[in-house]
Structure formats: C-alpha cells, structure tokens
Amino acid sequence: MERKKNYLIVGAGVAGLTVATHLIEKEQSVTVIDSGVNHSSIIAAGMITPLVFRRITKGWRVDDFVPALQQFYRKMEAETVSSFYHPIQIRRMFSSEEERGLWIKKQAREDFQNFMYQITKADEIYDRALNPFGSGRLKNGAYINPPVFLSAMKKWISNNGTLLTETLDYKTLEDGTFNGNHYSDVIFCEGYQGKNNPWFGYLPLNQTKGETLTIHSEGIPEDESVNRKCFILPLGNQQFKVGSTYEWHTTSLHTTEKARKIILDKAAHLTNEPIAVIDQAAGIRPTVEDRRPLIGTHSEKKNYHIFNGLGTKGYLLAPKLAEEFVDYLINRTTLNKEMDIKRFER
Numbered sequence: 584m585e586r587k588k589n590y591l592i593v594g595a596g597v598a599g600l601t602v603a604t605h606l607i608e609k610e611q612s613v614t615v616i617d618s619g620v621n622h623s624s625i626i627a628a629g630m631i632t633p634l635v636f637r638r639i640t641k642g643w644r645v646d647d648f649v650p651a652l653q654q655f656y657r658k659m660e661a662e663t664v665s666s667f668y669h670p671i672q673i674r675r676m677f678s679s680e681e682e683r684g685l686w687i688k689k690q691a692r693e694d695f696q697n698f699m700y701q702i703t704k705a706d707e708i709y710d711r712a713l714n715p716f717g718s719g720r721l722k723n724g725a726y727i728n729p730p731v732f733l734s735a736m737k738k739w740i741s742n743n744g745t746l747l748t749e750t751l752d753y754k755t756l757e758d759g760t761f762n763g764n765h766y767s768d769v770i771f772c773e774g775y776q777g778k779n780n781p782w783f784g785y786l787p788l789n790q791t792k793g794e795t796l797t798i799h800s801e802g803i804p805e806d807e808s809v810n811r812k813c814f815i816l817p818l819g820n821q822q823f824k825v826g827s828t829y830e831w832h833t834t835s836l837h838t839t840e841k842a843r844k845i846i847l848d849k850a851a852h853l854t855n856e857p858i859a860v861i862d863q864a865a866g867i868r869p870t871v872e873d874r875r876p877l878i879g880t881h882s883e884k885k886n887y888h889i890f891n892g893l894g895t896k897g898y899l900l901a902p903k904l905a906e907e908f909v910d911y912l913i914n915r916t917t918l919n920k921e922m923d924i925k926r927f928e929r
C-alpha cells in the first residue's frame with residue numbers, strides 16, 4: 584500500500600461520505616468539507632431496488648453492488664451504533680399482461696434468482712393494492728433512512744478524520760492548498776452543484792429535480808413497499824413516502840402543486856385508501872445522459888479527482904463504487920471504463 588496521504592473531500596452527501604469512509608479504512612488522512620445544506624442525499628427515499636421494472640431487467644452491475652452495499656451499510660451501522668439499513672419486501676404491481684409475461688420468463692433464469700421470487704397464487708390475487716395484472720416480489724430490496732445515515736456517518740467521520748461545515752470557494756483552493764493546509768489530493772463530490780466546478784464543469788452533469796410526499800394512511804399495508812408508476816414506502820406509524828417526480832432543466836428547490844398532483848395521481852394506481860399529505864420535499868439528482876457516474880482524475884491536474892453523477896441511485900451505487908475508486912487512488916487499479924470520466928475527455 585502507498586504511504587499515508589491527506590485527502591480533502593468536497594461534499595458530504597452519500598458520495599463524499601462513502602469515499603471518506605473507504606479512505607479512512609485504508610488509514611488515509613481525510614478532511615471533508617460540506618456546506619451543511621444538502622438537497623439530494625437527505626431528500627432521497629433511499630430505496631435499493633435491484634430490478635428495472637416494465638422491461639424487467641437487472642440494474643447496472645447489481646450483482647456487484649447489492650452484496651457490497653449490504654456489507655457496507657451493516658458494517659457502518661455497527662461502527663456508528665445506529666440503525667439506517669432496512670431490508671424490505673418490494674412488491675411490483677404489474678402494469679400490463681406483457682410485463683407479467685416478462686417476469687414469468689425471467690423468474691426461470693438462473694441470473695435473476697437473487698432478485699426475484701417465483702410468482703405465487705397469493706401474488707396473483709394480492710388485494711392490498713389495486714391489482715389488475717398480478718404482482719411479483721423482489722429479493723434483496725431495502726431502504727436506507729437518509730437523515731439517520733447522514734447524521735451517523737458525519738459523526739463517524741468527525742471522530743476518525745475532520746469534518747468542516749463550510750462552503751468551499753473554488754478561488755481559495757490553490758493547487759491543493761486551502762485555508763493554509765496542503766492536501767495531497769482533492770476529491771470533488773458536490774452532487775448537482777458540481778456543475779459549477781472550475782475543473783470538472785465541462786463534464787455533462789445534469790440536474791434532475793425530484794419531489795416526494797410523506798403521507799399518512801390508515802389502510803395502506805406497512806409490511807412492504809408497493810410499486811407501479813410510483814413507490815409507496817412504509818416509514819412506520821402509518822406514514823409513507825411516495826414518489827417521485829422527474830423534472831429537467833431547473834434548479835428550483837421549491838415544492839410545487841403540480842408535482843403533488845402528479846404523485847397523488849400515480850398513487851391512485853396503487854391504492855384507493857384515503858391519504859393525508861403531511862409533507863412534501865424537493866431535491867436535485869446529479870444525473871448524466873449516459874446514466875453512468877462521473878469518476879476519475881483531471882487530465883492535467885493529477886491531484887484533482889471527481890466522484891459524482893450517481894444519478895437516481897446514489898445509495899445503491901455508492902458503497903461499491905467508492906471502494907473501487909479508493910482502490911484506484913491508492914493501488915492504481917484501473918477504473919471501470921463505463922464510469923471513468925476519460926470517456927468525455929476533450
């Protein structure tokens with residue numbers, strides 16, 4: 584292993600925190616700087632959904648990501664003595680006969696066994712959600728509780744490194760020196776605000792707004808999450824998170840009546856139980872057109888790196904990708920080409 588280096592990480596969302604954790608585990612010195620205001624990781628539902636519905640395909644590299652995230656979140660729960668990783672049954676209410684047929688084909692395949700149960704008679708006639716085409720259950724679904732995760736992890740980073748609550752003004756960072764301290768490497772994990780980064784702003788990072796509702800309902804089942812057109816995720820005490828919307832080309836963080844109506848209309852495809860909205864939240868996802876993260880090193884400034892573009896699935900992707908990225912930084916392994924920013928090199 585290379586000698587101990589000191590890293591400055593900009594951003595303490597799920598991206599920055601997972602990278603920081605893996606670096607600390609490799610006995611590197613880590614300082615994380617975060618503005619203290621988060622508009623994505625804290626807003627996320629935190630769901631781990633390994634399948635892509637409608638066409639019933641596996642998400643990108645889920646065979647790698649799912650075991651890694653289970654190990655990571657469980658380990659960090661133990662380290663931080665907190666509870667944020669919650670396995671949960673996710674039930675897909677099929678949208679069409681065609682989708683049901685696709686599920687039946689896939690459930691026979693060896694490579695889908697980790698992610699889907701065989702449809703049972705009870706799944707076909709399931710009546711706790713509106714059910715015109717039957718349903719199927721996922722294996723290895725879960726959700727991370729974002730506020731608990733972020734707060735526990737920040738505390739852990741403070742205990743094992745340095746956490747600064749401050750906005751980094753890029754002009755004050757001079758070749759790795761900030762506030763009179765020199766850092767051997769700087770890693771930018773600013774989420775959608777990475778668009779403003781003077782060294783990596785050329786990358787095709789998009790900003791995709793999303794809104795969710797927190798609702799109260801007496802009748803919706805609390806023992807699983809149901810999904811069609813939207814998800815309903817039980818939070819306990821008859822509260823549920825429902826979402827989410829997708830809106831491009833806006834960085835407005837305001838919640839809107841339009842999004843509230845879209846979500847409630849979608850929820851009506853799952854349930855006709857009375858619903859009371861108790862909260863609404865808006866955030867911005869750091870997305871990329873080719874749906875792959877933006878990870879790697881600046882072509883000229885070799886001590887400046889980026890770990891961003893986690894898109895709609897930060898909680899699913901981050902644990903494994905951060906591990907691979909830290910391995911690349913320390914042991915000079917090669918990054919997966921699909922996520923390496925070299926694909927956009929000018």
Ligand SMILES: Cc1cc2nc3c(=O)[nH]c(=O)nc-3n(C[C@H](O)[C@H](O)[C@H](O)COP(=O)(O)OP(=O)(O)OC[C@H]3O[C@@H](n4cnc5c(N)ncnc54)[C@H](O)[C@@H]3O)c2cc1C
Binds near residue numbers: 622627629630774775
């Ligand atoms: C409505 C919604 C629902 C979602 N649901 C899910 C889900 O169910 N499952 C899932 O896996 N993902 C979900 N996501 C996606 C997930 O939230 C993102 O993939 C993830 O949060 C991105 O994390 P990040 O750390 O890159 O960015 P962020 O969480 O945005 O963190 C970036 C941090 O950098 C800091 N920062 C930026 N610039 C500076 C600076 N100059 N100085 C100091 N600090 C700075 C910010 O303050 C912020 O705290 C959802 C997102 C939204 C909006």
